[in-house]
Amino acid sequence: MPGDEENIISMEKFEPLLQSTECTNKSMTMDFKDERSYQYGQRLWQWVNEADERKFILVAGNGHCGWNQHRLPFVVLNVRFSDANNTITVIGYGSDWKTVAHTYELLVGGHPSSEKRDIDHTFSFDLNHALPMSSKSFSMGDFKFTYDCDDCGTKGEFDFQFEL
Incomplete structure (x- = not known):
């Protein structure tokens, strides 16, 4: 408090x-x-x-x-x-x-802070990853499945900000 x-x-x-x-x-x-x-x-x-x-x-x-x-x-x-x-x-x-609990703060996303903090740390978690799959086939009984993927991967990032 x-x-x-x-x-x-x-x-x-x-x-x-x-x-x-x-x-x-x-x-x-x-x-x-x-x-x-x-x-x-x-x-x-x-x-x-x-x-x-x-x-x-x-x-x-x-x-x-x-x-x-x-x-x-x-x-x-x-x-x-x-x-x-x-x-x-x-x-x-x-x-x-x-x-x-009148002094809590939960932020989703970021904002500029002008207040002095004991700890004020930001970091990003990179989600830009190529997935090495272009084509794959597999069978189940009488069925045959094939998928094609051009430029497969994930894109983006999670941004975190910790303030104490």
């Missing part, structure tokens, strides 16, 4: 630390297996409560909420901690990938 007040976290990275997860449209409650894991999550996520504009995207993997069949981006605006139960509840809302 490009903003100073944004972050993205995948539940798949810390799923082994969880006992269970309960999800609604406005919250996710994670029950951690032990106090050490809970305290680690608490230290990492406390920053979201320290300023109004802070948020992060918590990505629930396939089945983490029980009902989701695909990765689910959840925008976290507030975090509640329960020391007695080793649970962390994130408050926010479910979203979609087009909304939360």
Whole structure:
């Protein structure tokens, strides 16, 4: 995430630390297996409560909420901690990938770019190849097939552009 007040976290990275997860449209409650894991999550996520504009995207993997069949981006605006139960509840809302992944770009074809990139590389894959076949005959039962090919081959190229 490009903003100073944004972050993205995948539940798949810390799923082994969880006992269970309960999800609604406005919250996710994670029950951690032990106090050490809970305290680690608490230290990492406390920053979201320290300023109004802070948020992060918590990505629930396939089945983490029980009902989701695909990765689910959840925008976290507030975090509640329960020391007695080793649970962390994130408050926010479910979203979609087009909304939360606002800094992606997929180009088909090329375009001039004036922006500075960390990596900006282009290359072409040449498809101009002669095929050494002018004529060929073969038989199948009572049928005889013959094909003739003048100037056989492939023509063209694929252009690729990578920008990071």
